[in-house]
Amino acid sequence: MTIAEERKVQQEKKGRRIVLFPSPLQGHITPMLQLATLLLSKGFSITIVHTRFNSPNPSNYPEFNFEPISDGLPNQKASDVEFMALFSGLNVSFEAPFRDMLDLMLLKNTEEPIVCIVEDGLMQFVQRVADHLKLPRMILETNSVASLVAYTSIPLLRQKGYIPSQDPMSKTPITELPPLRIKDIPVIKGDNQESLYELVVQVTKQRNTSSGFIWNSFDYLERTELSKIQQCCQLPNFLIGPLNKYSLESSTSLIAQDHSCMIWLEKQAPKSVIYVSFGSLASMKNTELMEIAWGLANSMHPFLWVIRPGSVHGSGWVELPNGFEEKTWERGLVVKWAPQQEVLAHPSVGGFWTHNGWNSTLESLCEGVPMLCSPLFGDQKVNARFVSHVWRVGVQLENGFDRGEIEGGIKILMDEKEGEEMRERIKIVKENAEICLRKGGSSHESMNRLEDHIMSL
Ligand code: UDX
Secondary structure, eight states, rough: OOOOHHHHHHHHHHTTTEEEEESSSSSHHHHHHHHHHHHHOOOOOOEEEEEETTTTGGGOOOEEEEEEEEOOOOOOOGGGGGGGHHHHHHHSSSSHHHHHHHHHHHOOOTTTTTTEEEEEOOOOOHHHHHHHTTTTTTEEEOOOHHHHHHTHHHHHHHHTOOOOOOOTTTOBBBSSSSTTTTTGGGGOOOOOOOOOHHHHHHHHHHHHSOOOOEEEEEEHHHHHHHHHHHHOSSSSSEOOGGGGSSSGGGGGSSSOOHHHHHHHHHHHHHHHHHHEOOOOTTOOOHHHHHHHHHHHHHHHSOEEEEETTOOOOTTTTOOOOOTTHHHHTTEEEEEEEEEEHHHHHSSTTTEEOOOOOOHHHHHHHHHHHOOOOOOOHHHHHHHHHHHHHTTTEEEEEEEOOOOOHHHHHHHHHSSSSHHHHHHHHHHHHHHHHHHSSTOOOOOOOOHHHHHHHHHHH
């Protein structure tokens, strides 16, 4: 396309507004803002609808129009909120205000027609409102394709008797979903498993009435898994990730990042540091935190450990065990929240001990940092299994948090030949992530198709 033609296309998109509505969780807000940044660069106007609870910071995005919705939700941190309660609450209290807000936008902005709503598939009322107003709706999948395949297989897994399981930690393979085992099924902890299964069925139904799926993943990584999705659903798919490569996560972070750790990293030897973080939602027992502390201390490796306030059930901040500081003096640094992408890109970092949230997993793949995997719930279990057994760029701790196993895992990752081989393999993934975003690459091409698709809706 000539420059003049490109300018004409950009001009056509000017004034076409896309309304993006992320679920109010860090792991969902981050990719949605990254997608919005990308769509803005293509000439679309952007509105971000958000809850006051876990609100993104509008001053980081002066070009976007932010529309807060009064939610009446308790003023809590995401980790304090029970998943099912959060989403049932949203579905009850948000439908009317969201519809009223869009009604008003449609009335006021006749020169800027809304071409599409983008949501992440968890808030069922968005579909009802979009259908009512006859607005096209697309889904931004904030998890891996592999985990979506597993979620959509939940009815089959029930039919075959894999779930509910007497032993949810069973290593029995699921022959229908290799390489997953019963313990890798992406269940979410909760009292009422039946209502969780029902939610999965409803979400799948709702996804399948959308105008298509936008994936934060890339062809090289998840081509095979995508073909499984395509077998049972004919809607268009756009693999345009990894979205984190378009913008640093610093502007999307809901928590202030402590940049002082970058100075500390400067003083460490190349590839010597293990970076430890379990994301924005993880909450563990104090005894588990103690095992992590001693596992790190006994590993004798330098470490940078993120302990987010609220990481331990029922306590704002944590006491580290007696003797821990002496044993790890000048070798370990603890921070409340780090600039994760910058940390992973730092040459001193040689390994990432992670819960395998999809954003963290992608960020690690993109920086070529092999992983020690401690998945905690949901999609993280599937991601960890793919990291360790499909892409083979990490090792999974299979028995929760046990200091001996942690020490052994860190050794494999940081010192042994197996870890070195993972580092070689992940270097190739990193290169391919870069290639797919270049002109002519799969994600670049997919993004072009997505623009055309949105314009045709
Ligand atoms: C949640 C779910 O837990 C996850 O399974 C799902 O895939 C997405 O939503 P979360 O647990 O927060 O997300 O994990 P993750 O997806 O990894 O997102 C965490 C984000 O916080 C990452 O972008 C990471 O860079 C950022 N982060 C983390 C920081 O900026 N600083 C930190 O110290 C830790």
